[in-house]
Amino acid sequence: MSELLQVRNLEMSYYTEGGRVRAVDGVSFDVEQGEVVGIVGESGCGKTAVSLSILRLLPSPPAKIEGGEILFEGQDLVKLSGERLRRIRGDDIAMIFQEPMTSLNPVYTIGNQLIEAIRLHQQLEGKAARNRAIEMLKLVGIPRADEVIDEYPHRFSGGMRQRAMIAMALSCDPKLLIADEPTTALDVTIQAQILELMRELKERLHTAIIFITHDLSVIAEMSDRVLVMYAGKIVEQGSVVDLFHDPQHPYTQGLIGSRPSMDVERERLEFIPGSVPNPLHMPGGCPFHPRCSHAMEICRREMPGEKQGENEHGVRCWLHLDKSDDQARPLRAAVGAAEE
Amino acid sequence: MYQYIARRLLLTVPVIFGVAILVFSIIRLIPGDPARAIAGVQASPEFIQQVRARYRLDEPLPVQFGIFLGDLARGELGRSTFSRRPVATEIGERFPRTFLLAMTALVIATIVGVSAGIVSATRRNSMFDNVSMLFALVGVAAPVFWMALMLQLLFAVNMRILPATGIGTWRHLVLPSITLGMASAGLMARITRSSMLEVLRQDFITTARAKGLNERFVIYKHALKNALIPVVTVMGLQFGILLGGAVLTETVFAWPGIGRLLVDSILRRDYPVVQGTVMLMAFLFVIINLVVDITYAFLDPRIHYQGEAGE
Ligand SMILES: Nc1ncnc2c1ncn2[C@@H]1O[C@H](COP(=O)(O)OP(=O)(O)OP(=O)(O)O)[C@@H](O)[C@H]1O
Ligand code: SF4
Ligand SMILES: [Mg+2]
DSSP, rough: OOOOEEEEEEEEEEEEEEEEEEEEEEEEEETTOEEEEEEEETTTTTHHHHHHHHTSOOTEEEEEEHHHHEEEEEEETTTHHHHHHHHTTTTTTEEEEEEEEHHHHTOHHHHHHHHHHHHHHOOOOOOHHHHHHHHHHHHOOOOHHHHHHHHHGGOOOOOHHOOOOOHHHTTTTOSSSEESTTTTTTTTHHHHHHEEEEEEEEHHHHHHHEESSOOOOHHHHHHEEEEETTTTTTEEEEHHHHHHOOOOOHHHHHHHHHHHOOOGGGGGOOOOOOOOOOOSSSOOTTTTTTGOOTOHHHHHHOOOOOOOOOOGGGEEGGSSSSSOTHHHHHHHHHHHHOOH | HHHHHHHHHHHHHHHHHHHHHHHHHHHHHSSSSSHHHHHOOOHHHHHHHHHHHHOOOOOOOOHHHHHHHHHHHHOOOOOTTTTTBHHHHHHHHHHHHHHHHHHHHHHHHHHHHHHHHHHHHTTTTSHHHHHHHHOOOOOOOHHHHHHHHHIIIIIIIIOSSSSOOOOHHHHHHHHHHHHHHHHHHHHHHHHHHHHHHHHHHSSHHHHHTTTOOOOOIIIIIIIIHHHHHHHHHHHHHHHHHHHHHHHHHHTTTTTHHHHHHHHHHHHTTOOHHHHHHHHHHHHHHHHHHHHHHHHHHHHHHHHHHHHHHHH
């Protein structure tokens, strides 16, 4: 398969009054054509920052992309002119957002907002554009699409609005869809329906998807590959199967462990202790060390590099780096002993 | 939509009624003989007697109020005690001049204020933003008479391109309407700017950009219509204030409008004229509010649908 998107060493910061927040800190990953890549991590780890960086939709100020490349079909989106970037936005790469209640403009009808994208990228006008819009609304399972198209967003429920957003995003046959927590704001039953819809559309349209969530079970259902983010960095990435069966990073292990699931006994349900670090005062070394039960001396001082395992399963943790460091050894041995 | 308008229209009735009670009470609450007050200070005893009979001031208050309302409905506002001309004629002569002045001021204020606000918001913290917000502050803070004198000095005395006072041609309108509109322009620039900045932070703006729309389209289609909602309220209020606030401007520029009529009439204790003018002003405020509400409904579909959903 060929690479559709290649993100290389992306660095992005928010310059706030309190100081610089490195929201994305050296992130690299690929998305192949038709592939679904999940990004998972706790709130504030930089998932939205990554997704907004790709289409350069960040509020500037305070946001600034400070380094790296975002290659989409070979061209670097970071350096692209505004005019050429706009031709990619909504056409080749589309986005849906977390809050369906606020993502649609309240003073224009659904149809108006849908048709404007179709007219812009599909060279359709008038009746043809409208028909295409109705067809899209039907595709995402909105009943009475030919009437509903003239309604204003406030007449729609959250689930219906998110369907309309999906229709809008898919109306120009994008090669890549970025879905930033598309179900987080919805009720559980509606969540399931929207996920079902997205799975169905993925099969039908073969659009590559970057699917962002903080819910691992959603990732397991949707994705081919997973990126686990912590404090602006990817700490582990690999195929869904590898990641769930053989999680290597203590943070990933914690996430999987804290996932309430039917076949796990209550007692074994562990949570990751502590909370996400203050982005203005990142701990040195491995940012996870204050919460990590495996933390070693070196973790406090140095950032671990990434170890590439088989099947492109990568992890950023001293436990997995063959470091003949004096401080790394004894603790590792102790960990091994504790597990036996 | 029509239901919404009809409902708003109906709501104006109690307001007008309330103002009528107020105006009716003013004359009757003044210490002393209301007939004397209405007839005027220098009126002869016969005339006072005539007035007493005409308004049936010996009758109980509810009957008097009924007569008052009947007169109002017929546009019968009595006669000026100063000029002895019908109040309706006095007002009818002057009101169009004030309306013209206030309207011109409003148009200038809206065009200048809203465009400055938009540009300021989209180029936040730029040179333009800083300079225009400084002007906005000065516009709001500068006293009207000072502003008027400065403009008269510059354009009438020094450059001699515009008349300093009086009425007649459009050129007479320029300085007074700029003076009058200055404060409103400043206010509207600031409201537009902050409202626009607020809207530009909203998620649907990111959605619009993510579609690939160019920035002009994002601003003028998606942001502006939302941002104008609070601006329209201010516009309505400002028009009311401009009509009322014309008093000072009319005085400085010798513009014989309704503002001056009101001030002069108060000084002369010309109660029928005061009554008529106050009634007219109240009526105008009600109309302006109505227009504002209807404009809202055009800008924001959530408003009129809400009402319909409840039916
Ligand atoms: N507009 C902003 N100004 C300043 N800092 C911001 C801004 N938006 C986000 N941040 C910071 O950037 C970091 C990454 O935020 P981001 O929104 O990408 O997290 P996220 O992983 O999407 O979280 P969530 O699950 O809550 O959506 C956080 O520390 C956050 O506080
Ligand atoms: S590097 Fe150290 S602190 Fe970080 S996750 Fe690995 S063991 Fe824990
Ligand atoms: Mg987010």
